[in-house]
Amino acid sequence: MKTVVYPGSFDPVTKGHIDVIERALKIIDKIIVAVGDNPEKKPLFSTDERMDMIKESTKHLKNIEVEKIEGLLLDYVKSKNTNIILRGLRAVSDFEFEFQRALMNREINNDIETVFIMTKESYVYLNSSIVKEIAMFKGNVKPFVPEIVEKKLIEKFS
Ligand code: ADP
Numbered sequence: 001m002k003t004v005v006y007p008g009s010f011d012p013v014t015k016g017h018i019d020v021i022e023r024a025l026k027i028i029d030k031i032i033v034a035v036g037d038n039p040e041k042k043p044l045f046s047t048d049e050r051m052d053m054i055k056e057s058t059k060h061l062k063n064i065e066v067e068k069i070e071g072l073l074l075d076y077v078k079s080k081n082t083n084i085i086l087r088g089l090r091a092v093s094d095f096e097f098e099f100q101r102a103l104m105n106r107e108i109n110n111d112i113e114t115v116f117i118m119t120k121e122s123y124v125y126l127n128s129s130i131v132k133e134i135a136m137f138k139g140n141v142k143p144f145v146p147e148i149v150e151k152k153l154i155e156k157f158s
Pocket of ligand 1: 007009011014015016020038086088089090094118119125126127128
């Protein structure tokens with residue numbers, strides 16, 4: 001039984017994240033979506049709100065758990081009895097950052113492997129920040145986020 005941890009801030013979860021999850025489930029047995037805080041980003045949604053939106057948007061899928069990351073990611077991954085981290089890859093611009101992080105994690109713990117799933121072409125330019133910006137200016141975010149996220153964004157900016 002192969003379990004992976006998919007960490008991220010998911011502020012909020014987008015169709016790009018969901019696409020990565022759905023693709024990963026074709027080759028692995030279980031995904032733990034691990035919601036954490038990126039120290040460089042101030043979140044719009046609380047951790048609980050972000051987790052609830054992921055749960056709602058993945059309820060059509062089996063073998064998904066949504067949790068909050070406690071402590072260092074590597075310790076958290078180990079506590080879940082796995083050594084695999086899942087990340088999504090969009091454009092080349094993600095590569096440098098992801099490459100550094102994956103190698104750093106392996107430097108700290110040689111057992112840890114990071115696997116990458118490439119997103120659908122139409123989601124290559126999609127990220128949570130752009131979605132928040134569109135929502136803030138009352139634009140249409142329907143093509144980019146699950147229904148529950150659209151609803152929460154409209155509420156947040158109304
Ligand atoms: P972080 O702050 O850790 O980057 P994000 O929520 O922005 O958290 O991203 C979590 C993971 O999902 C990252 O691996 C990121 O590359 C990936 N991701 C984000 N948006 C997309 C997308 N549109 N398509 C594919 N992967 C994505």
